[in-house]
Amino acid sequence: MIANPGRKATIFVHVPKAAGATFYSIIDQNFRQESIYTIEGDIEKSIAVFKDLPVKNRSDIQALRGHMGFGLHEHLPQPSTYITFLRDPVERIISTYYFIVSMRHHYLHDWVKENTVSFDEFVRKKPTLELDNGQTRDRKSTRL
DSSP: OOSSTTOOEEEEEOOTTSSHHHHHHHHHHHSOGGGEEEEOSSHHHHHHHHHHSOHHHHHTOSEEEESOOTTGGGGOSSOEEEEEOOOOHHHHHHHHHHHHHHOTTSTTHHHHHHTTOOHHHHHHHOOSGGGSOTTTOOOGGGOO
């Protein structure tokens, strides 16, 4: 049974370094906090927790967001619409590198700083899946 008949859920697939933080704030301004569900942290675990929610709880979700692949609509009892933002792949990688350099909390920050890893080295060594163009390719970590 759908608790909100006729109301669609909005699913935001957040591609890293492609306007996600900005769109999160737009979601926060336009949906009640209790109707927003975020896939975060350990993505596979977070998706499993989402899938295990009782149907009633999933039917109350109006906005589902996070770093995830396509397919979670199959676990919502209400209709849904997907939204995502794509970015030029080269600009995404440049943005990723400078984000890592500037953000001390990023797990690659110390590695880049301590080893004085240049942008060219960073691209050649590919230390993270974030450098893979997930905008065009499915990865095991994003499969549902």
